[in-house]
Amino acid sequence: MTEFTGLTDRFGRHVxxxxxxxxxxxxxxxVYCMAEDVQFVPRPQLLTLEEITRxxxxxxxxGVRKIRITGGEPLTRRNILQxxxxxxxxxxLQDLTITTNGTQLHRYAKDLQKAGVTRVNISxxxxxxxxxxxxxxNGELHRTLTGIDSALEAGFKRVKLNxxxxxxxxxxxxxxxxxxAVDRGIDISFIEEMPLGxxxxxxxxxxxxxxxxxxxDLTRHYEMIPTTESTGGPSRYxxxxxxxxxxxxxxxxxxxxxxxxxxxxxxxxxxxxxxxGQEHSIDxxxxxxxxxxxxxxxxxAIIDSMDLKPKGHDFDLQTQPVIFRxxxxxxx
Numbered sequence: 001m002t003e004f005t006g007l008t009d010r011f012g013r014h015v016x017x018x019x020x021x022x023x024x025x026x027x028x029x030x031v032y033c034m035a036e037d038v039q040f041v042p043r044p045q046l047l048t049l050e051e052i053t054r055x056x057x058x059x060x061x062x063g064v065r066k067i068r069i070t071g072g073e074p075l076t077r078r079n080i081l082q083x084x085x086x087x088x089x090x091x092x093l094q095d096l097t098i099t100t101n102g103t104q105l106h107r108y109a110k111d112l113q114k115a116g117v118t119r120v121n122i123s124x125x126x127x128x129x130x131x132x133x134x135x136x137x138n139g140e141l142h143r144t145l146t147g148i149d150s151a152l153e154a155g156f157k158r159v160k161l162n163x164x165x166x167x168x169x170x171x172x173x174x175x176x177x178x179x180x181a182v183d184r185g186i187d188i189s190f191i192e193e194m195p196l197g198x199x200x201x202x203x204x205x206x207x208x209x210x211x212x213x214x215x216x217d218l219t220r221h222y223e224m225i226p227t228t229e230s231t232g233g234p235s236r237y238x239x240x241x242x243x244x245x246x247x248x249x250x251x252x253x254x255x256x257x258x259x260x261x262x263x264x265x266x267x268x269x270x271x272x273x274x275x276x277g278q279e280h281s282i283d284x285x286x287x288x289x290x291x292x293x294x295x296x297x298x299x300x301a302i303i304d305s306m307d308l309k310p311k312g313h314d315f316d317l318q319t320q321p322v323i324f325r326x327x328x329x330x331x332x
Contacts, residue, residue, distance in 0.1 A: 006063030007302070009274075009309040017066045017232050017263040018059045022052060022080060024268050026073040028101050029137035030125075032164050032193045036137065047270045049079060051288050053086045055266060058298045060087075066095040066232045068121075072268070075104035081111055088116020095232060097121065099162070101139075102147025109147070109154035119158040119231070120151045121189075126170045127180060135169065152184060158231075160187040160248075165214055166207040174214050175221045182245045189235050189248035190214050211236075211249040218247065232262070252276075258311065272302070274309040282308065 007015040025040050026033070047055070056067055067087060074080055075098075088096055097119040098112065105122070112120070124144050126132040132141040151159045161181055165171050174190060181188040192211060215238075218224055224238040224247065235248030258275075265273040270285025282305045284298070291297040 007059075007306055009306045011309075011311055013259075013261055013309070014063075015262055015264055015306065015309070016064050017068070018056065018064045019068045019070055019263060019265045020052060020056060021070050021072065021266065021268045022047075022049075022074045022083065023072040023077045025076055026071055026101065027076055027103055028073065028139045030123075030164075031135055031137065032166070041269055046268050047266075047285055047288075049077075049082050051270070051285065052083050052266075054288060054295075055270075055284055055298070056083075056087050057090060058295060058302060060090050060093050061295075062299055062302055065093060066097070067093060068097045068099060070099045073101050073103070074098060075100055075108050081108070081115060084112055084115040084117055095119065099123070100147070101136075102144040102151070103139075105147030105150045106143075109150040109156075113154040113156055117156065119160065120156050121160045121162050122148055122151065123162045123164075124148070124177075125163050125165075126173055127176055128173070131170055131173075135166075148184070148186075152186070158187065159184075160189060160231075162189050162191060164191045164193055165209045166193060167209040169207060171209045171214070171217075174217050178218060178222065178240075178245070178247060181247075182240065182243050185244045187237075187246040187248065189250055191250040192252055211251040215249065234261075261309075264305075264309070272305055274305060278310045280308045280310050 009015060023046065029036065029038070059067070069080075069083065071077070084096065084098075087093060096115075096117050098117055099121040100123070102122040102124065105120075109120075122144065124132075125135050127141070129141045132139055132144075148159070148161070161177065163170070163174075163177055165174060177190075178188060190211060193208065215224060222240045225241060227237050227239050227246070229237045229239075229246065234250050234252075236251070237246045237248045239246060261275075263276075265276065266284065267273060270283060270288070271281045272284050274280040282301060284301065287298055287301045
């Protein structure tokens with residue numbers, strides 16, 4: 001029998017990164033993330049906190065070294081600190097991170113840092129109050145800004161901003177957003193909109209603004225030096241000489257990153273998605289509930305799922321999405 005060397009799919013890609021959505025609910029309603037008349041999953045259908053921790057532990061035992069907790073907005077889930085505290089105790093887990101909109105960080109930042117969270121990603125798409133409210137449909141900019149300050153005060157290893165850039169909505173703010181990050185010595189990543197779910201707010205093809213366009217805009221203000229640095233995800237990073245800030249680009253359209261994909265996603269309902277832009281999945285909730293306490297069955301289901309991981313996604317802005325789940329359901 002050959003020695004088990006970690007999770008590897010049929011294309012030879014090593015999976016060492018798990019993104020866990022703990023809820024599809026959010027206190028914002030971002031236009032690129034969910035429909036305006038969103039219907040959330042009934043709470044009884046969600047994984048329990050104990051099930052989330054159990055699945056996370058199984059992945060770590062199988063060689064996963066990075067877990068990111070996402071949503072929706074993960075900090076709206078009641079008693080969610082329990083998950084961070086239990087996962088943070090796993091010695092083999094090298095990186096426990098969170099993606100958040102920042103609105104709850106003034107309450108949770110210090111406790112998250114104590115629980116073992118190493119890095120925080122905070123979504124902020126505009127520094128203008130009216131634009132911020134329009135993109136989030138109901139957000140108050142000062143709450144996210146306060147959350148950023150709270151994360152910095154808590155002393156995480158790294159704080160990063162995420163900004164989804166839409167043409168004629170916020171594309172003219174990329175330089176201001178980088179300046180904001182530079183002033184605070186934190187990183188920032190610019191993200192091309194993911195075409196998940198049907199939305200009525202805008203035409204995705206019309207508002208598409210590529211990473212290459214953003215980079216061109218930034219080079220008019222900064223010297224951008226490409227690096228080989230990685231935080232385990234799909235970002236391509238650039239450095240600004242003399243600055244601590246890294247500027248990243250997540251480019252599912254213009255620079256497809258599928259050939260190096262090392263990630264899988266667990267939805268709040270317990271589906272293990274093997275690809276962001278495909279529906280290949282297995283139901284881990286069924287596994288954990290059918291086999292309580294039997295870790296060997298859970299781990300074997302995870303190992304077997306690697307054979308379902310597709311080669312990649314095929315996003316096409318000119319057609320309606322084949323994937324009808326929105327980003328808040330997928331896990332941001």
